[in-house]
Amino acid sequence: MVTFGTMKSLIWAGILCLTLWQAGCGPPSAVRRDWSRQGGVSALLSASDSTLQLLEDLTAEVRIELRHSEAKSSASAAILYKRPDLFRIDVRGPLYTHVLTALIRADSVTVLAQGKRWQSEDSGQLLARLTGIDLGIYDVAYALIGLLEPGRLDPGAVVEYPRADHAIIALDDGAGFGRRVWLDLDVGFATREEAHVDGMLLWRRDLEGYRLVVTNRGDLYLPKKVRISQREMTIQLTYRSHLVNSGLAERAFTRGIPANAGSRP
Secondary structure, three states, X not given: XXXXXXXXXXXXXXXXXXXXXXXXXXXXXXXXOOOOHHHHHHHHHHHHHHHHHHOOEEEEEEEEEEEEOOEEEEEEEEEEEEOOOEEEEEXXXXXXXXXXXXXXXXXXXEEEEOOEEEEEOOOOHHHHHHHOXXXXXXXXXXXXXXXXXXXXXXXXXXXXXXXXXXXXXXXXXXXXXXXXXXXXXXXXXXXXXXXXXXXXXXXXXXXXXXXXXXXXXXXXXXXXXXXXXXXXXXXXXXEEEEEEOOOOOOHXXXXXXXXXXXXXX
């Protein structure tokens, strides 16, 4: 017989499960296979670089949230990436209405929005123009997908260990541009990155909830959540799916974009 006390416990258990589900608590974040923290910083950086080599192309569905002070807006988007320098994002509003399409090819960018279009030979302008966040010389596709751009360990900086299983390293990209990267040595992933120009903080990026994507070339690990903050601006991308190395053709990136895109900013 089910007593009142048992029924009450079941109800509370159900409420707890529902609450966790609504909070987005799914399966635990991945841990890099065959990883040992004894490998240290160099091994983790090498493992991160391997993702760049294994990732030939990417198709992803994303939820985007943009915050400016207290104001907040959100949209859905589709992202396409093909190594080494093709990137496209299609942002959709309610009922899948088209908001904008942005195509990056090498250093050039084309944006179509509200019946207008503009072009630039500086792909770094894309995020700054759309959101107000300036990435500096950092690769826009890497930043949004959650990839760690390769860099040279700063020979003059000491590796910090705030905890035995965490390390903070400094990378020197030259021309006054440097980065600090937080590494979780227990699971084998970068979790935070800060960019500095001439010693001043430019932006911060947080990477959360890595997902294992198995391919015929090897294991890939991509974060489910990418959050980039600069002053009062924050853009957060929550990846709903990752489809990798499907053989994306170039025409998938140029679909619907005129060959002569016309105006410049």
